């Protein structure tokens with residue numbers, strides 16, 4: 001593990017059939033910190049996340065997690081090792097109850113014995129989910145579904161949480177609530193890779209930040225550096 | 240008119256309905272988890288019927304035991320097909336719509352092969368046998384023991400499977416895979432294992448039901464196709480991938496068929512079933528054409 005990085009990505013390339021989206025992406029996520037992956041629509045953030053979770057096979061590059069190459073691991077093996085995705089668009093199971101969704105987060109062999117304590121933790125953090133535990137997930141509001149997606153991810157007992165657009169389409173109050181939760185998790189030592197269009201908020205939180213443009217890293221630095229960067233301010237912060 | 244009120248007819252309808260429900264459950268499980276359109280499903284019923292026939296004729300094995308052998312045989316056939324053929328397709332990067340369309344053609348071929356091999360081995364002439372044929376009287380109603388066994392087994396197994404889906408971890412995974420394939424992979428469900436299990440269970444149920452069907456119906460290499468059609472009607476009626484709904488829909492189709500035939504004529508049996516099929520497709524085309532989003 002070089003320099004205490006939990007995740008190291010090198011030369012990641014690929015896309016969907018003939019469409020090449022990523023052209024060699026390099027970045028690292030330091031252990032116990034938040035790293036941000038920012039960029040405009042269609043830059044390839046979700047594609048990167050899908051490759052990290054094992055949902056999409058890259059055509060080139062390596063992904064090292066805890067010092068091990070995980071390129072050939074199935075999504076289930078990655079989840080079992082603590083590499084857990086909270087996907088863009090939530091992707092909850094709409095006809096299942098809130099509690100069934102959470103139980104599914106702990107469906108892997110490693111996490112399943114800890115289902116009860118996991119539920120307690122998640123309900124403690126998001127009391128609204130506890131009130132709605134028997135409600136079908138598809139009937140929750142967007143913000144509640146995001147809480148559920150985050151809670152489901154936590155049920156997997158992650159070491160590295162991949163958060164893809166957790167604030168997308170949420171009202172400001174909800175955005176605050178979700179970002180508070182992310183800050184708390186990081187404070188408790190969780191490693192997080194955060195992909196966001198809400199560039200300002202994520203750069204404030206991030207120890208390391210990367211700007212993805214047209215399938216490659218265009219800029220990188222500490223979150224603070226990038227916040228002060230004139231190009232970032234112009235392109236992403238509307239300053 | 241009087242016959243319509245008889246308990247005899249109602250019991251007959253329930254027996255047929257429960258058999259339809261169980262046969263369709265296997266098809267629905269495979270369609271729901273993998274989007275494979277198994278039009279050879281009825282041929283597993285046929286294999287189960289022959290298993291019962293030969294075990295009884297050659298070794299005097301009761302259909303109650305033979306159905307377990309038939310389930311195992313059909314399940315093994317399922318395992319061979321899953322691991323030999325479909326696993327690789329499902330693991331590849333093809334869009335699920337293409338896999339679905341291809342599966343129809345592949346299973347069509349499999350169906351033809353199974354039917355012709357059976358005809359080659361056992362001739363095409365229909366067979367029947369007499370087992371469990373003592374009449375049991377329950378109040379006004381008298382039914383053959385074999386049909387009572389069929390009712391009990393089909394209802395019992397359907398209920399057991401619904402409970403299993405509801406309360407076990409594997410059942411939860413199956414329901415999750417039916418609802419959202421990508422989300423299932425994200426939460427770390429071992430999709431390959433769930434698929435293999437569903438495939439084998441779906442085949443085994445058809446084989447097992449086939450033995451029960453073969454005790455009371457004519458057995459021939461080509462007896463399966465009507466059951467394929469019935470199973471499709473049932474799962475479209477109950478909702479594709481909706482397993483509990485399909486069991487209820489099996490009952491509904493059993494009632495429609497039994498009372499429809501009683502009101503008209505036995506010759507109209509297929510007309511009734513295809514009629515329901517067409518009617519459902521006209522009234523609820525979303526049943527077949529517009530399924531839940533599949534990403």
Ligand SMILES: Nc1ncnc2c1ncn2[C@@H]1O[C@H](COP(=O)(O)OP(=O)(O)OP(=O)(O)O)[C@@H](O)[C@H]1O
Pocket residue numbers: 016019021039040041042043044045046047048088165197
């Ligand atoms: N399933 C898919 N099939 C084909 N092309 C896709 C698919 N998903 C994404 N793309 C394309 O890949 C490119 C990158 O998309 P991606 O979703 O990774 O971007 P993003 O950075 O996450 O954007 P956003 O901020 O809008 O979420 C886009 O041009 C998109 O059209």
Ligand SMILES: [Mg+2]
Pocket residue numbers: 045046047088164165
């Ligand atoms: Mg995205």
